[in-house]
């Protein structure tokens with residue numbers, strides 16, 4: 527794998543409550559911008575092309591409904607075969623498939639990635655969301671909202687159209703990751719036979735508000751090139 531060595535493909539007891547999220551998509555669609563927006567609330571404008579980085583996100587320890595995620599920001603390439611690695615499918619519990627609404631080729635790319643992911647996961651449980659980024663650039667739009675929604679319906683996943691660079695869309699960017707985590711946790715609790723806490727959705731909304739107001743995140747980057 528380019529750059530990052532995913533040392534723990536299987537969850538261990540120490541990582542079993544950490545949701546592993548892989549962010550995939552064509553080069554330059556804004557994968558890093560979305561991850562950085564979620565983690566730091568900021569949009570930096572220019573990012574070095576990603577090799578690969580894993581970020582650890584954990585909500586405030588005082589939250590009973592704590593949210594812990596390892597987010598792998600993958601390197602985008604111009605062709606699917608060179609950006610895909612089966613290690614992603616083995617490592618990840620959840621997948622964020624990102625395209626840019628201004629690049630049709632990036633939309634085709636998520637369709638290829640979706641098939642590679644399905645083939646690699648086979649019968650294993652996983653969760654994904656489809657994200658059309660850069661919706662601030664509507665005048666350069668090449669992929670319609672309904673095309674995005676149709677693909678998401680076909681995959682059977684949630685669809686978001688967002689802009690990583692628009693501050694007022696931060697709640698939607700946060701939702702991408704928090705909703706994915708909530709779905710993963712519900713499924714995990716069902717598989718583990720644990721009953722869901724009755725108040726968890728309320729607490730979840732409160733956690734999101736804290737994330738948005740910047741009071742609860744605790745982010746650690748594990749650089750892939752150490």
Ligand SMILES: Nc1nc2c(ncn2[C@@H]2O[C@H](COP(=O)(O)OP(=O)(O)OP(=O)(O)O)[C@@H](O)[C@H]2O)c(=O)[nH]1
Nearest residue numbers: 553554555556557558559571576602660689690691
């Ligand atoms: N207008 C606009 N530009 C964006 C948005 N998101 C990212 N960009 C820009 O798009 C370029 C690529 O963003 P990145 O976040 O590096 O994209 P990436 O998918 O991580 O790129 P690779 O790591 O090379 O695969 C940068 O110049 C960003 O500033 C957005 O929502 N709107």
